[in-house]
Amino acid sequence: AAHDLRRKGYKVTVFERDDQIGGCLVNRIPEWRLPQRVVERDLSVIEALGITVRTGVEIGRNVTLDELREGHDAVLLLIGYAGARRLAELGVGIRRRASGTLVVDPVTYETGIAGVFAAGDAVSGPATVITALALGRSAAESVDLFLAGEDLRSGRHAPIPPKLLWGLEVPEEERRRRVRQPVMLTPANEPMTEEEVLGEGERCLDCECGLCVQDCEFLEASCESPKDLARMVLDDFESPETLKMVYSCNICALCDTVCPEDLDTGAMLLDARREAVRRGLGPLPVHKGIVSYFNAGVSKAFTLVKSEPGRQRSKRLFFTGCALPAVAPANTRTVYEELRRHYPGTGVLMYCCGAPVELLGMDEEFEKASEEILRQAEAVGAEELITACPDCSHTLKSSVPELKVRTAWELLAGVWQPPRLREGAEVAVHDSCKVRGQLDVCSSVRTLIKDGGATVEEIEYNGEKARCCGFGGMIYPVDPELSQRVTRRRGEESELPMITYCAGCRMALKGTGKDSIHILDFLLDPDWESKSRENPPGGLARYVNRLRTKWAFKRMKPLENR
Structure with missing residues (x-):
């Protein structure tokens, strides 16, 4: 984020809680997973670009969020998952989920406080370095648009799969913890036993958000979820009932638009129609008028x-x-x-x-x-x-x-x-x-x-x-x-x-x-x-x-x- 904003010509100051910048890249991720030379090479860009760095600064300890906002045109919080939990305890006016992550707009990364943005693990929860970088880059783009007085949403989409931003909360009394937590600081974990594998499988919530079904007359009448629809098509493809269902979708792609995972059920059914034609089962006899209209055209x-x-x-x-x-x-x-x-x-x-x-x-x-x-x-x-x-x-x-x-x-x-x-x-x-x-x-x-x-x-x-x-x-x-x-x-x-x-x-x-x-x-x-x-x-x-x-x-x- 600092790199991108500096390259756009802004004066950028990085406030770091520890005595050196880098956060978990330096302090948490082991050498065998992320070589130190790679980290040092990437962080050297900060100094080369003339970005100001102030170490030993922590929100709530020696500076407040209000002070940061008053002294700068925009503030971008990249404070990690632990930092988000600490920030929420300060009551600074930024909402948080039950998981402890900060609630932001999934496209613009606005926190609800004018000029204050947040990204990285503070928003997604513990994730990969690549995901954190992607969120930081997207948030930097929002800061740039904000400072330029332009529309923050025009033509933009969330840069990572929206499932990372879902607010799916399970009550604590119903929550089933992992049988055995993986140890990320060791190169390899011991294999799971059969009992542990079965226990992990029983934790699955079998989540179905149902947004596409709520917005589609066809899906509502045909299935409980796209997964059920796919199973029906595969199990009995050549039956008259299945073929009628395959040819009953509007192929309008609204399901793709509302789906957090961009699942296009219509595209799946269009492929099924192509397969029906290859097998000599489609188009259906009732399509004769449409084919004639096309032939005339x-x-x-x-x-x-x-x-x-x-x-x-x-x-x-x-x-x-x-x-x-x-x-x-x-x-x-x-x-x-x-x-x-x-x-x-x-x-x-x-x-x-x-x-x-x-x-x-x-x-x-x-x-x-x-x-x-x-x-x-x-x-x-x-x-x-x-x-x-x-x-x-x-x-x-x-x-x-x-x-x-x-x-x-x-x-x-x-x-x-x-x-x-x-x-x-x-x-x-x-x-x-x-x-x-x-x-x-x-x-x-x-x-x-x-x-x-x-x-x-x-x-x-x-x-x-x-x-x-x-x-x-x-x-x-x-x-x-x-x-x-x-x-x-x-x-x-x-x-x-x-x-x-x-x-x-x-x-x-x-x-x-x-x-x-x-x-x-x-x-x-x-x-x-x-x-x-x-x-x-x-x-x-x-x-x-x-x-x-x-x-x-x-x-x-x-x-x-x-």
Whole structure:
């Protein structure tokens, strides 16, 4: 921590309780585990960087935390596990867990006292040197951001597995101690006896935090934990019941977002779908309509690649996807017109991104679609795809990494002024589950809504915690009841009309009676409230609309000749 802050140009003072710096590196860890020459070499950097060192200083004995805070712009407590226990006894205003470690923000390492941070074993409890260094480095980054007056949380995550920060407390009367404590100061311990091994095993709490199950209709209905789900899949993979379960997950990754260990159950089930396809068991018969829809989306009848009218080549292409042209051909053309106006040289590519077959586990078809998208983009010299669908954006970023992918909302926010027709309107926004990690997209959508005059009331599960609309993972034909439960749960998060920026999400929400509207209809339709209650086009109409959109694009003229 001192090294990093000094390298950033700050004047750093290290206060050390003992007569030399190093703490447990010098005093506790034996030579055979951590050679002294390595410690001395690393600590020599402190003096070389001009960091001030004051030894023989201990909080509560010859200096108080208040005095340290008053005399410095920021204070970082790296006092070890024992030091944390002593500090807590002083009652300095920093909370501690029953284990004795200090309670801090797991991302920023703020203690609750302005300008005071803590890290290392004082926070994690006894851990490895590497873990302590990682925590110190992350805390130093927070100090730097704090002193610069910047946001301490933006784009950051906890640097170590969050299990080290859990507040799992077991009452003392129920606690079962280790049968035999390992002796860390000896190179090797005596082997455990069979009785000791059995005793250790009986201490296991078999912990399951259940956060993913609490937040997921599918997991709640299917299992008690992801571990149970994995066992069911492995034990009876080819049974109709198991295959239905495998194809009933939205693959929305909310489980990964809320899990302290980043366990993505959806990724596991997507692998299971791929295995089902390899064995000839998937996709299921009920997926026939989805496969047909995809096949149309990559056929010559419904696809088009075209440079901007009047140009031979285009640096970027508006990637329409399947859904928006199918439900709103006029709005699809409007987005393209605005992109052309503000970003000259924008062509158009009508093609399916491949998400439907990817989510069914059909890797061969998905790879062919990805290769064709890249080939068509290269044919007109395009280096970038502009999407208006979160699912397309999410899919293309991984399937065609050779191309830059951005959304139309990011490009148009701040440069396109939609008609200011929505003064006084109050709405909620449904963020697609595919925008996690793309918070700029969420922000851009809200900018456009506010530029139209409306006010946005935020709901709990948005942005990084956005819930699925219910259509994700192609689950509707497999378990329509579950799909609608997911959709209703999402719609019930707000009594206000919901704005979506995914045509598929809007179809899902309206399918359960929720007043909802695509952002383009909200901004452009004269009677948006009636539009929010209007049902989306039926199946045949969607195919016709895609053809209408294609022919409208083919008839477009250069901007200067209109």
